[in-house]
Amino acid sequence: MSNEHTTITESLAKVATRANELCNTVDAQIDNIKNTLKAEQDALQAKKTQFDAQAASSISQYQGKMDDFIESGDNRYQKALSKGDVIVPVNLKHLDDSKFYPVTLYHCKMLDVRVERYVHDDVSGGGILDYFVQLQNWSNGGDFTFAKQFHHSYSGRAFVGKISAASTPYTSSIWLRGGWSYKFYLNGHYSKGPVVIESETQVVERIASTDYFLAPITEVQPHVAANNFILGV
Structure with a gap:
């Protein structure tokens, strides 16, 4: 137990x-x-x-x-026409400096174009350019087209020889002096450009079977805004 x-x-x-x-x-x-x-x-x-x-x-x-x-709408607008990362370089240094050559933009719709040169670009003291124009050309040039110049300032020599809103049916062009380089700032609608037209035999535009041409010029045209022009001042 x-x-x-x-x-x-x-x-x-x-x-x-x-x-x-x-x-x-x-x-x-x-x-x-x-x-x-x-x-x-x-x-x-x-x-x-x-x-x-x-x-x-x-x-x-x-x-x-x-x-x-x-x-800051105005501030944004100005940046589009002054920022370094939107520069389109245009080189005419290899061309005759006694002539103005068409620099062409295609299908411009309310396109703001600012063309600029720093005084020492290319050579020391070569000359300043600050040119601002608004371009409108669309629908085969048959609608409302214009080239509205806002300001123009240069030193040393005239760099802008002519401006045309409808240089061909679908293009707008600025004639710039050969022998120099330029900076383009673009704000608005365009389909192609800037394209430098180096001779009167270069086809600028072809529509159906028709070719369009633009020629260099040697004199500044009267419609180009005078030096130190500012719209509204």
């Missing part, structure tokens, strides 16, 4: 020990789950905080850009 009682007691002790071990294991697992859940909650909160900060920054930047868009 005593041995049997001992065996039962030992068995119960083992069961109790195992139960304690299981409880400890469950407690440990619960702690692990709690720790994992806490870590996930902290990570989620950190991401939320980061997102809130980024959203606030984006909204602030967007609002700033909208304010600039609304309030």
Whole structure:
């Protein structure tokens, strides 16, 4: 009886020990789950905080850009006609400097053209040019076309010899002095150009079976705005 009682007691002790071990294991697992859940909650909160900060920054930047868009239209317009990354170089240095050559743009629609030279471009003291004109030529030259000159300033020599809104049915052209280089800033619609027309035999435009040509000139035409001209002043 005593041995049997001992065996039962030992068995119960083992069961109790195992139960304690299981409880400890469950407690440990619960702690692990709690720790994992806490870590996930902290990570989620950190991401939320980061997102809130980024959203606030984006909204602030967007609002700033909208304010600039609304309030600085004139400033944006001027940048399009002065930024270095929109320069189109036009090189006439290999051509006769006693002639003005057509520089042609195709299908111009309300196209703002600013032609510029720095005083020391090509050679020291070569001469300044700042010429601004708006060109309109579309629908085969049959609609409203114009070349509206806004300002013209140069030094040393005249660089602009002629301007035509409809130099051929679909082109507008500015005649520039050969022997020099120029920078074009373009703001508006056009399909091709600037293209330098080097001789009167060079085809400027072909429509069906008809070829159109433009020739160099040697004299500044009367319609070109005078030196130091500013529209409205």
